[in-house]
Amino acid sequence: MTVLDDIIEGVREDLAERRRALPLEKVRTAASSAPTPKDAFAALGGGRGGDLAVIAEVKRSSPSKGALADIADPAALAAAYERGGAAVISVLTEERRFGGSLSDLDAVRAAVALPVLRKDFTVDEYQIWEARAHGADVVLLIVAALSDADLTSFLALTHELGMKAIVETHTEEEVRRAVAAEASIIGVNVRNLKTLDIDRDVFAGLAHLIPAGTVIIAESGVRDAADVADYAGSGAHAVLVGEALVRHSDPAATIDEFRRAGRTAWQESGMSARS
Numbered sequence: 001m002t003v004l005d006d007i008i009e010g011v012r013e014d015l016a017e018r019r020r021a022l023p024l025e026k027v028r029t030a031a032s033s034a035p036t037p038k039d040a041f042a043a044l045g046g047g048r049g050g051d052l053a054v055i056a057e058v059k060r061s062s063p064s065k066g067a068l069a070d071i072a073d074p075a076a077l078a079a080a081y082e083r084g085g086a087a088v089i090s091v092l093t094e095e096r097r098f099g100g101s102l103s104d105l106d107a108v109r110a111a112v113a114l115p116v117l118r119k120d121f122t123v124d125e126y127q128i129w130e131a132r133a134h135g136a137d138v139v140l141l142i143v144a145a146l147s148d149a150d151l152t153s154f155l156a157l158t159h160e161l162g163m164k165a166i167v168e169t170h171t172e173e174e175v176r177r178a179v180a181a182e183a184s185i186i187g188v189n190v191r192n193l194k195t196l197d198i199d200r201d202v203f204a205g206l207a208h209l210i211p212a213g214t215v216i217i218a219e220s221g222v223r224d225a226a227d228v229a230d231y232a233g234s235g236a237h238a239v240l241v242g243e244a245l246v247r248h249s250d251p252a253a254t255i256d257e258f259r260r261a262g263r264t265a266w267q268e269s270g271m272s273a274r275s
């Protein structure tokens with residue numbers, strides 16, 4: 001069993017419990033009165049660049065590192081991310097391995113005006129309705145965890161609900177599947193979900209396979225501005241950063257520094273006007 005399989009097993013068990021407590025019909029009703037979704041595709045530059053976008057993550061712990069940060073006030077952290085110039089806030093809601101929750105999502109939603117990503121291991125439509133009911137604007141669809149049929153139908157439901165999806169890939173085959181599903185936002189996660197090892201070179205190896213007009217996100221492994229510059233120089237429109245922000249004493253300044261590093265890298269490689 002891989003780490004991903006193990007996480008998904010727990011996700012399914014927790015989901016079954018929530019579904020028993022709140023049947024889908026009730027979640028749908030809640031979703032229908034949630035605030036109108038914010039356009040994360042536009043917030044991430046619409047695949048045209050302009051300025052490197054930072055997706056800043058509220059991440060308490062992880063399978064690879066264990067406890068990362070004691071985040072007593074996720075709303076305050078998200079507000080700091082917003083002040084620093086983040087484009088989107090990512091909230092991990094998986095409980096067992098990441099220490100997240102839908103309460104974190106609620107707190108962040110109420111605290112910021114930015115699009116909010118419900119970052120979870122989506123394996124059932126219920127989670128997409130639930131994300132919308134809790135005010136999320138974006139969901140994560142991990143190609144490795146889904147059949148082509150589920151990927152297509154989950155994307156369709158996400159769009160029907162007015163949200164966007166980040167379609168996450170790790171390999172060439174997964175990028176091809178994401179492109180075939182007509183994903184408009186594709187993430188390349190450089191964390192191997194079998195070994196949990198980070199290999200930043202994976203990003204450059206896959207980003208060039210993603211068609212123009214798609215928002216391309218480099219996910220995981222950002223330690224500092226130099227890593228951001230490398231991703232930006234290899235074609236990232238956005239970076240998704242967790243650990244480096246939650247461990248930093250000044251996350252707002254760090255985001256500002258990352259954005260400047262991305263902008264400089266684009267200027268140096270002549271990419272700032274690319275589509």
Ligand SMILES: O=C(O)c1ccccc1NCC(=O)[C@H](O)[C@H](O)COP(=O)(O)O
Pocket residue numbers: 003057059062063064065189191193196219220221222240241242243244
């Ligand atoms: O973070 C992990 O250890 C992890 C393990 C297994 C599946 C997913 C995992 N992380 C989810 C993420 O995608 C990251 O939280 C996100 O990309 C930020 O990564 P980082 O900046 O390296 O904290």
